[in-house]
Amino acid sequence: xxxxxxxxxxxxxxxxxxxxxxxxxxxxxxxxxxxxxxxxxxxxxxxxxxxxxxxxxxxxxxxxxxxxxxxxxxxxxxxxxxxxxxxxxxxxxxxxxxxxxxxxxxxxxxxxxxxxxxxxxxxxxxxxxxxxxxxxxxxxxxxxxxxxxxxxxxxxxxxxxxxxxxxxxxxxxxxxxxxxxxxxxxxxxxxxxxxxxxxxxxxxxxxxxxxxxxxxxxxxxxxxxxxxxxxxxxxxxxxxxxxxxxxxxxxxxxxxxxxxxxxxxxxxxxxxxxxxxxxxxxxxxxxxxxxxxxxx
Numbered sequence: 252x253x254x255x256x257x258x259x260x261x262x263x264x265x266x267x268x269x270x271x272x273x274x275x276x277x278x279x280x281x282x283x284x285x286x287x288x289x290x291x292x293x294x295x296x297x298x299x300x301x302x303x304x305x306x307x308x309x310x311x312x313x314x315x316x317x318x319x320x321x322x323x324x325x326x327x328x329x330x331x332x333x334x335x336x337x338x339x340x341x342x343x344x345x346x347x348x349x350x351x352x353x354x355x356x357x358x359x360x361x362x363x364x365x366x367x368x369x370x371x372x373x374x375x376x377x378x379x380x381x382x383x384x385x386x387x388x389x390x391x392x393x394x395x396x397x398x399x400x401x402x403x404x405x406x407x408x409x410x411x412x413x414x415x416x417x418x419x420x421x422x423x424x425x426x427x428x429x430x431x432x433x434x435x436x437x438x439x440x441x442x443x444x445x446x447x448x449x450x451x452x453x454x455x456x457x458x459x460x461x462x463x464x465x466x467x468x469x470x471x472x473x474x475x476x477x478x479x480x481x482x483x484x485x486x487x488x489x490x491x492x493x494x495x496x497x498x499x500x501x502x503x504x505x506x507x508x509x510x511x512x513x514x515x516x517x518x519x520x521x522x523x524x525x526x527x528x529x530x531x532x533x534x535x536x537x538x539x540x541x542x543x544x545x546x547x
Contacts, residue, residue, distance in 0.1 A: 252277060252286040252501055253415035254426050254536045258294045262547035266309070267302075269295050269324040275424075279411040280402070280505055285476055288323065289522065292480015293487075295324050296375070300342040302326065304334045313474045323477060344491040349535055351496035355528035360462050364493045368527070371489040372466060377482035379525075380517045382463045390516065391463055391503075395524065398502035398509040423539045462527045467519035479522035490527060500524040 257275035261268040271287050281287065295311065302309045307328035315325045334342075365381060372379035382388050402408045415425040466483055468475040490497050503509035504521060513521040 252281065252290065253412070254424055255286075255290070255415065256424055256539050256544070257287045258291045258544060260294075260298070260545045260547075262545065265328055267298055267326040268322060269298065269326070271321045271323055273321065277411055277415075279405065279407045285504070286501065288473060288476040289480040289483060291323050292477040292482075293484035294480075295326070295477065296481040296484040297345055298326055299481075300338055300345065302328060303338040304342045306331050306333060308332065313477050340492055341485070341488045344488040347532075348487050348491045349532070350498050351530055351532075352498050353530060355461065355496055355526070355530035357460070358529045360495065360527055360529075364490075364495060365462075367489050367493065368464065368486050371485040372482045375482035375485050376468070376478045377522070378467050378519060379482075379486060380465045380467055380519075382465070385460065387516065388460070388463055391465070391513070391524065394503045394509045394512055395500050398506040401506050401509070402502060423537045423543075426536065464525040464527055465513065465517050465521050466523040466525065467517050467521050469519055471520040475520065476522065483523055486525070494529065495527055496530040496532075498526045500526065 255275045255277065257272045259270045259272050261270065269291055271284065271291055273287075276284055276287050299309055299311065309326040309328050312325045312327070314323060316322050369379050369381070382391060417425050464486075466479060466486065468479050468482075487497055501523060503513050503524060510521060513524075
C-alpha cells in the first residue's frame with residue numbers, strides 16, 4: 252500500500268528469510284499490519300519465482316518463530332529441477348507488473364482470462380470472487396466510496412497519505428504523480444485514492460462497468476494474510492501476462508464496518524478489491540536500492 256515496500260530480506264545457508272520492516276508500516280491506515288503482511292506475502296511469491304527460475308524451488312515456512320513476529324517466512328531451497336513454463340512466464344511478468352490507476356477501456360475481459368485469475372488465487376489458498384452483475388457492483392462501489400470518505404475525514408490519515416505522495420522523480424518509494432492517476436470526481440463509480448493528483452483530461456472518464464474482483468480468504472489469521480499476499484501477486488502477474496491492467500482498492504478493508512459489509516456480500520474474509528480490464532501500460536513505481544532491503 253502506497254508503495255511503502257515494508258520488507259527486508261536476509262540470506263543465510265542458501266535460503267532466504269523474509270521479514271517485515273515495522274518502520275515502513277502505515278500506522279494510521281494500517282494500525283494492525285494487515286497491509287504489511289499482504290505486501291510481504293507478495294514479496295514471498297516473487298522470491299519463490301526467482302528461486303524456481305534459478306532451478307531451486309523452495310519450501311516455504313510461514314511465521315516459523317513465534318518469538319520473532321517480524322520474521323514472516325523462511326524459504327529453503329529443495330532439490331534442483333528445471334523451471335516450468337508457467338514459472339518462467341510469471342517471473343518475466345514481475346518487471347512489467349504495475350498498478351494502473353488510470354481509466355480503462357470498455358472492453359470485456361474474456362472468460363478464459365477470468366478463469367486463469369481465479370485459478371491463480373486458488374492455487375495460493377485464496378479465492379477471487381468476480382462480481383456477477385451491476386447490482387453487486389453498485390453495492391461494492393458504494394462501500395469503496397463510503398470507506399474512502401470515512402478515511403479522509405481523519406486529518407492524520409490525510410497527512411500520512413501526503414507523506415507517501417510525491418513529485419520527486421528520484422524518490423525510491425511512495426507514489427509518484429505519473430503513477431497516481433487522475434483525481435476522483437463525483438460521477439466516478441469507484442473512488443480512487445487521491446495521491447495529490449489533479450483534474451483528468453477531457454474524455455478520459457473512468458469506465459462505468461468495470462470488472463471487479465474481491466480477493467478473499469477463509470479466515471483472517473496472520474498466515475491467512477500472508478497467503479492472501481501471495482495469491483494477490485499470483486493474480487496480478489497472471490493479469491500482466493494476459494495484457495490486463497489492475498488497480499487495487501483497499502479502503503473498504505481499512506475501515507472495519509465496510510469490511511464487515513463486504514464480508515456479508517462475499518461470504519469470506521475480504522483482503523483486497525481489484526479493478527481489472529484493458530488499458531494503456533501502467534507507470535512504474537520507484538524501488539529501494541537492493542542494499543537497503545537485503546543483507547547476509
